[in-house]
Amino acid sequence: MRTTLRPRRAAVTFTVLTAVAALALAGCGDGDTSKKPEPAPDRDLSLKGEKIEVAAVWTGPEQENFTKVLKEFERRTGATVTFVPAQDPIVNFLGTKIAGGAPPDVAMLPQVGAIQQAAAQKWLKPVGPEVKSQLAANYSRGWQELGAVDGTQYGVYFKAANKSLVWYNTAAFESAGASEPKTWKEFLGTAETISASGVTPVSVGGADGWTLTDWFENVYLSQAGPAKYDQLAKHEIKWTDPSVAAALKTLAELFGKPALIAGGPTGALQTEYPASVTQTFTGGDQPKGAMVFEGDFAAVNIAQTKAEIGKDAKVFPFPKVGDGGTSPVVTAGDAAVALKDTKGAQALLAFLASPDAAKIWAAEGGFLSPNKNLDPAAYPNDVQREIAKALIGAGDDFRFDMSDQMPQSFGGTPGKGEWKALQDFLKDPKDVAGTQARLEADAAKAYKAAAKG
Numbered sequence: 001m002r003t004t005l006r007p008r009r010a011a012v013t014f015t016v017l018t019a020v021a022a023l024a025l026a027g028c029g030d031g032d033t034s035k036k037p038e039p040a041p042d043r044d045l046s047l048k049g050e051k052i053e054v055a056a057v058w059t060g061p062e063q064e065n066f067t068k069v070l071k072e073f074e075r076r077t078g079a080t081v082t083f084v085p086a087q088d089p090i091v092n093f094l095g096t097k098i099a100g101g102a103p104p105d106v107a108m109l110p111q112v113g114a115i116q117q118a119a120a121q122k123w124l125k126p127v128g129p130e131v132k133s134q135l136a137a138n139y140s141r142g143w144q145e146l147g148a149v150d151g152t153q154y155g156v157y158f159k160a161a162n163k164s165l166v167w168y169n170t171a172a173f174e175s176a177g178a179s180e181p182k183t184w185k186e187f188l189g190t191a192e193t194i195s196a197s198g199v200t201p202v203s204v205g206g207a208d209g210w211t212l213t214d215w216f217e218n219v220y221l222s223q224a225g226p227a228k229y230d231q232l233a234k235h236e237i238k239w240t241d242p243s244v245a246a247a248l249k250t251l252a253e254l255f256g257k258p259a260l261i262a263g264g265p266t267g268a269l270q271t272e273y274p275a276s277v278t279q280t281f282t283g284g285d286q287p288k289g290a291m292v293f294e295g296d297f298a299a300v301n302i303a304q305t306k307a308e309i310g311k312d313a314k315v316f317p318f319p320k321v322g323d324g325g326t327s328p329v330v331t332a333g334d335a336a337v338a339l340k341d342t343k344g345a346q347a348l349l350a351f352l353a354s355p356d357a358a359k360i361w362a363a364e365g366g367f368l369s370p371n372k373n374l375d376p377a378a379y380p381n382d383v384q385r386e387i388a389k390a391l392i393g394a395g396d397d398f399r400f401d402m403s404d405q406m407p408q409s410f411g412g413t414p415g416k417g418e419w420k421a422l423q424d425f426l427k428d429p430k431d432v433a434g435t436q437a438r439l440e441a442d443a444a445k446a447y448k449a450a451a452k453g
Contacts, residue, residue, distance in 0.1 A: 036400025048078030052344040055084040055094065056108035056334070060274075061119045061300045065364045072360055073351050074322060079344050089408055091117055095340070098123060109155065111404040111412065112146055112277045115335060119149040121436075125341040127153045129347055134353035138146065142396035143370045148337050155335030158352045159361070160370040162172040162387050163295040163327040163401060164218050164318040166278070167302065171285035171312065174201050178290075180316040182223035182327070184219075187319040188253060191260045194290045201260050203289025205276030206426050207267035213403040213411065214330065216422060218293075220247040221328040222321040224234050227397060233405045235447045245432055250321055262289035274301050281307035295332070298389045300366025309365075310381050330336035331391070332401040333370065362388075410446035 058066055063083065070081040084104050086093040091114045093208050118124050127135070132153060135144050139157070147155025161254045166187075173179070177195035183189040190419040191201035205211045221229045224243040231237045232244070255293070258264035262279065263271060271279075275297045279288040282305050292298065299309055306312045320327040336352045339346040351357050358369035372392050376385045403411035403418055410417035418439060425435045 041240045050079045052081045053084050053104035054106045055086040055104040057086050057088045064101045065361045069360045099145040103339040105340045110334045110345045115155050122424040124154045125338040127345045133452040134350050138371045138373045146171035147343045156349050156353045157333045157370050159334040160368045161295040161332040165315045166293045167315050168291035169287050172290035184319045199290050201290045203262045203280045203292040206267040208273040212422035216353050217330050217402045218318045218328050219250050233402045240436045257428040277301035281305040296368045310383050407446035407450040407451040
């Protein structure tokens with residue numbers, strides 16, 4: 001979703017492959033979902049008078065929905081919880097707070113690398129027995145490992161994301177006589193069909209560089225495969241590798257056709273992610289873009305329009321690329337970590353690891369939980385239920401967002417590194433070799449700095 005630091009543990013990254021991408025794994029589990037969930041913590045825990053600060057980069061509907069979760073924790077415990085708006089990248093924000101002697105009690109970190117960097121800086125406090133109990137009962141091993149560094153558990157992944165979905169305006173598709181594509185070739189054909197009907201087919205939020213890293217990662221994973229994906233994430237192969245060139249050339253088949261992108265490349269680079277979604281679902285069958293690629297969290301932005309998910313707004317898996325490719329699902333997530341070793345911080349982490357906490361936000365939409373004991377009925381519609389079932393059904397068979405594993409200066413900083421290189425590529429998709437050279441130069445510098453600590 002956003003960014004990252006140290007790529008030390010690529011084994012705990014994840015992507016759901018073909019079967020999951022079908023979004024139809026009704027009732028599948030990881031073989032352990034019959035285990036009864038631990039009772040939600042804190043029903044009888046009194047924290048009256050205790051004040052807890054929680055920092056996160058969430059704004060708008062995400063902040064509002066998370067606040068509802070915090071309010072329930074307050075009701076159960078008597079604690080007072082304050083949401084602290086954080087700037088992105090949050091690691092820099094926390095560093096400033098810690099240097100000033102005023103860290104929040106809990107922070108929501110949106111990158112695996114951010115957890116690793118914060119742990120290396122000795123900012124984080126290990127989770128206690130109650131949190132471990134909740135994690136053991138409610139999470140697959142893979143999700144637990146994502147929140148651990150060198151065997152010590154620090155994080156609770158509260159919010160996940162399936163970042164390999166294409167949402168589309170059903171009215172625009174029906175008007176054009178278009179159907180859901182399954183391959184990249186079919187995707188481009190569908191785009192041409194919609195364009196011929198008088199509607200621009202694809203909305204791209206290029207002003208936010210992380211959306212472009214998601215485009216690249218989905219194409220690369222499907223085309224190059226999981227092994228290459230892991231190697232590139234760890235910088236074990238260079239960005240000048242032929243597999244990177246192949247992925248960029250594939251993207252250029254879309255980015256190089258201005259008529260297929262809402263506003264053309266220039267317009268896309270001025271469009272922020274939320275607008276890329278809302279403009280797809282306004283204007284009836286004449287939207288600015290007929291489809292938009294992004295994660296399940298796009299449901300939050302769709303809810304700000306008059307479109308109804310499952311009727312006006314539907315979704316299909318990111319198309320598979322190449323003859324031997326698979327249809328990928330790249331995943332990301334936000335983990336809660338404690339920066340103060342207090343009773344309140346540990347109690348909040350335990351609550352966030354429970355199905356009760358996940359249920360609150362799930363009901364609001366735009367949320368996906370890695371908690372395997374959350375009842376799918378908690379989600380507000382069938383589309384989100386199927387996305388959630390696919391995630392849980394994958395068990396430990398997954399990959400994490402590549403840019404979220406990389407050094408933050410390369411994979412997650414606005415106007416720099418991969419974000420900037422891919423924005424420049426959107427502007428000039430013919431310059432594959434030049435883009436690769438810039439990516440490799442920036443990556444080499446970032447990984448060298450990260451290795452020095």
